[in-house]
Amino acid sequence: MPHQLGFVVNDLDRAGVERDHDALARHAEDPRALTILIAGDNAVLRTKPDGLSALLPTTAVNGAGPVRDRVFLGLLADVPVIGTQLEAAAAEHFRDESRFRVTDVRSIAVQGLVPAGELGILAQAKALLYWHGQHPFCAKCGAPTVVASAGLRRDCTACGGQHFPRTDPVTIMLISRGEKCILGRQTRFIPGMYSCLAGFVSPGETIEDAVRREVLEEAGIRVGRVRYEASQPWPFPASLMIGCRGEALDDEITLDRDELEDGRWFSRQEVRQMLDKTHPDGLKAPVEMAIANLLLRRFVEQPHLG
Numbered sequence: 001m002p003h004q005l006g007f008v009v010n011d012l013d014r015a016g017v018e019r020d021h022d023a024l025a026r027h028a029e030d031p032r033a034l035t036i037l038i039a040g041d042n043a044v045l046r047t048k049p050d051g052l053s054a055l056l057p058t059t060a061v062n063g064a065g066p067v068r069d070r071v072f073l074g075l076l077a078d079v080p081v082i083g084t085q086l087e088a089a090a091a092e093h094f095r096d097e098s099r100f101r102v103t104d105v106r107s108i109a110v111q112g113l114v115p116a117g118e119l120g121i122l123a124q125a126k127a128l129l130y131w132h133g134q135h136p137f138c139a140k141c142g143a144p145t146v147v148a149s150a151g152l153r154r155d156c157t158a159c160g161g162q163h164f165p166r167t168d169p170v171t172i173m174l175i176s177r178g179e180k181c182i183l184g185r186q187t188r189f190i191p192g193m194y195s196c197l198a199g200f201v202s203p204g205e206t207i208e209d210a211v212r213r214e215v216l217e218e219a220g221i222r223v224g225r226v227r228y229e230a231s232q233p234w235p236f237p238a239s240l241m242i243g244c245r246g247e248a249l250d251d252e253i254t255l256d257r258d259e260l261e262d263g264r265w266f267s268r269q270e271v272r273q274m275l276d277k278t279h280p281d282g283l284k285a286p287v288e289m290a291i292a293n294l295l296l297r298r299f300v301e302q303p304h305l306g
């Protein structure tokens with residue numbers, strides 16, 4: 001797995017056996033403990049002589065306002081790593097100090113601001129803390145919930161219901177026929193960028209069928225064989241991108257204009273130019289840290305599924 005893919009390397013031992021009732025308090029009080037710090041949607045990084053780090057001493061939260069949620073993420077070597085969620089307004093506290101930098105998590109990955117192994121921890125913290133923020137009340141009875149299992153669960157204070165964090169599976173697929181592939185663009189994309197089609201897996205659906213359904217819905221193309229390639233945590237807010245390749249059975253694209261602004265077949269040569277940033281019309285591939293870029297590179301290297 002190439003390391004330029006963002007969020008795929010995580011140096012933490014998630015330490016499932018350590019998650020007894022007192023684990024969060026015990027680890028948080030460890031003077032060696034480090035924390036990932038999220039303020040609103042942004043991460044707080046600290047400046048070090050050799051660059052930036054997403055791992056801060058737990059004392060960094062002092063004076064930054066109320067802590068909304070705190071979870072135990074795991075052990076780095078044997079040092080506990082905590083995830084701390086602050087209000088969005090807390091970002092201002094850190095912006096005033098040169099030893100900190102407040103940045104959105106996507107930019108941190110695109111610009112490679114922290115070591116690869118810390119990006120995975122950031123994704124873990126952001127997705128998990130987002131889930132906690134969204135589930136202050138029990139989905140069964142409406143009573144307040146509290147953090148349990150050191151952050152891997154929320155328990156209802158009234159009915160005892162247990163709620164587990166969820167990850168949303170999204171298929172992203174490079175669909176090819178001979179030496180051409182389908183790429184599309186959504187209106188929210190930066191100008192000139194085309195990417196692989198993608199869509200959420202529905203309840204009770206296989207990954208393969210999700211790929212076939214999404215491509216039929218968005219491009220009117222039937223897909224035969226589907227092959228899994230790689231996956232990528234995508235903490236915006238809490239997805240797992242499941243990268244696949246598939247063989248198109250049709251040539252004629254019928255676009256769903258509600259989903260896609262444009263979409264068409266691209267030749268292998270054109271995709272190579274987009275990856276190399278030499279396309280004559282200035283068309284672009286997705287950023288290197290995104291799994292779509294990996295799928296495009298694999299198509300250029302080997303256009304057939306094999």
Ligand SMILES: [Zn+2]
Pocket residue numbers: 138139140141142143156157158159160161
């Ligand atoms: Zn309940």
